[in-house]
Amino acid sequence: MTVSRADLLVRNARLVATVDPQRREIPGGWVAVTNGFVSAVGTSTDPQPTADVVVDATDCLVTPGLINTHHHLYQNLTRAYPPMTNAALFGWLKTLYPLWAAIDEEAVHVSAWVGLAELALSGCTTSTDHLYLYPRGAGDLLGAEISAARDLGVRFHPTRGSMSLSEKDGGLPPDHVVQDDDTILAQSAEAVERYHDRSRGAMVRVALAPCSPFSVTEDLMRRSAELAEALDVRLHTHFAENSEDDDFSVATFGCRPTDYLERTGWCTNRTWVAHCVMPNHDEVQRLGHAGIGAAHCPSSNLILASGIAPVVDLRAAGVHVGLGVDGSASADSASLWLEARQAMLLAKLRSGAGAGTARMALECATVGGAGCLGRLGEIGELSVGAVGDIAVWSLTGPAFAGAVADPVEGWLRCGPIGARDTIVQGVPVVRNGALVSGRVDEMLAAHGKISRRIQKIAGA
Numbered sequence: 001m002t003v004s005r006a007d008l009l010v011r012n013a014r015l016v017a018t019v020d021p022q023r024r025e026i027p028g029g030w031v032a033v034t035n036g037f038v039s040a041v042g043t044s045t046d047p048q049p050t051a052d053v054v055v056d057a058t059d060c061l062v063t064p065g066l067i068n069t070h071h072h073l074y075q076n077l078t079r080a081y082p083p084m085t086n087a088a089l090f091g092w093l094k095t096l097y098p099l100w101a102a103i104d105e106e107a108v109h110v111s112a113w114v115g116l117a118e119l120a121l122s123g124c125t126t127s128t129d130h131l132y133l134y135p136r137g138a139g140d141l142l143g144a145e146i147s148a149a150r151d152l153g154v155r156f157h158p159t160r161g162s163m164s165l166s167e168k169d170g171g172l173p174p175d176h177v178v179q180d181d182d183t184i185l186a187q188s189a190e191a192v193e194r195y196h197d198r199s200r201g202a203m204v205r206v207a208l209a210p211c212s213p214f215s216v217t218e219d220l221m222r223r224s225a226e227l228a229e230a231l232d233v234r235l236h237t238h239f240a241e242n243s244e245d246d247d248f249s250v251a252t253f254g255c256r257p258t259d260y261l262e263r264t265g266w267c268t269n270r271t272w273v274a275h276c277v278m279p280n281h282d283e284v285q286r287l288g289h290a291g292i293g294a295a296h297c298p299s300s301n302l303i304l305a306s307g308i309a310p311v312v313d314l315r316a317a318g319v320h321v322g323l324g325v326d327g328s329a330s331a332d333s334a335s336l337w338l339e340a341r342q343a344m345l346l347a348k349l350r351s352g353a354g355a356g357t358a359r360m361a362l363e364c365a366t367v368g369g370a371g372c373l374g375r376l377g378e379i380g381e382l383s384v385g386a387v388g389d390i391a392v393w394s395l396t397g398p399a400f401a402g403a404v405a406d407p408v409e410g411w412l413r414c415g416p417i418g419a420r421d422t423i424v425q426g427v428p429v430v431r432n433g434a435l436v437s438g439r440v441d442e443m444l445a446a447h448g449k450i451s452r453r454i455q456k457i458a459g460a
């Protein structure tokens with residue numbers, strides 16, 4: 001197909017790594033975007049269209065925009081909070097629940113804006129958010145974060161999370177931050193009705209996301225799966241994150257977490273789970289057979305000492321493995337490039353040096369994420385008809401000196417690096433390493449005030 005005119009053209013790349021089904025890598029390549037979608041991809045000798053916006057990618061690697069499949073954006077209000085420095089998952093959660101109970105519309109809007117901006121600087125063009133705290137009277141929290149994503153111009157998959165099993169019923173969260181099952185399901189259906197966009201290239205899609213087996217009732221797990229089926233939306237939850245999680249499942253439900261997923265109707269290709277650290281060989285095969293997705297969160301798993309997820313085995317079994325920065329109170333940094341690098345390193349450590357490559361990590365960060373979100377062929381690849389979401393990475397300066405043989409391995413093994421340009425739906429959100437929005441200082445100042453208020457530190 002010949003395209004003579006485009007809205008945006010990225011050209012002169014050192015390499016375009018398309019991550020398309022053929023995994024084409026095009027030295028000197030270019031990518032054109034028209035009306036928000038990739039309209040042409042070419043080699044250095046193919047005729048290029050003219051365009052309103054031209055991005056010169058000399059000395060750059062060009063990849064699809066990266067996809068973040070697990071996050072709790074509001075948690076950046078309690079980053080590096082001292083009392084949790086030495087805590088594993090359950091203790092960490094119990095320390096922070098009371099602080100998080102103070103969130104409201106403003107806190108959610110500002111933390112989402114800042115968190116999504118941070119992600120965009122690391123080449124992320126699509127992010128999920130797992131928002132599971134709805135303190136009474138806090139307002140339309142999902143709407144507050146969706147407005148932040150729209151203002152910034154990034155693609156967003158918020159999930160309507162939930163908690164219904166409090167301490168008095170044998171769960172982990174305190175009583176005042178949970179809701180009853182009927183309220184949760186009614187508000188979930190309402191959120192889908194109001195915000196979920198089914199169209200190709202949608203900027204907002206909503207999924208249902210009971211927080212975790214240790215914070216919701218079994219009945220809510222089952223009814224959420226039924227509601228997701230009825231509304232044709234996706235399902236998300238935390239799963240098999242560490243040994244405490246495994247032990248809780250055996251003690252409370254009398255089975256391992258994978259059995260529990262199966263018996264509640266969750267072991268389907270509608271589901272993507274966060275962490276997936278603990279499954280044994282047999283469970284890995286069952287998860288793969290179901291075509292489930294897994295958000296691998298390497299930094300979070302390291303900080304909370306949860307373990308190393310069997311990423312290579314999961315992928316081999318057919319699981320869609322994406323990457324997640326996880327909440328910014330457990331993995332305090334939220335760079336998707338960094339998570340890709342951590343995923344590469346941990347895969348080497350767990351499965352052998354040759355098993356964890358930069359290309360494997362790039363696949364997790366792109367098409368793996370698209371598989372988690374049910375958008376294969378639409379996001380996470382640079383092919384005609386896919387969305388115009390592009391990350392441009394400069395491979396210059398001292399950190400990249402000598403990395404002349406393989407731009408993809410160089411991209412992840414050298415660095416650290418942020419995206420030089422991040423383009424969503426054909427529109428630059430980051431240019432030359434800086435956010436295009438003029439609101440950065442204003443939002444950071446607001447974020448500082450809210451963080452101090454929630455952490456009860458003077459200076460707000």
Ligand code: ZN
Nearest residue numbers: 238274326327
């Ligand atoms: Zn999480």
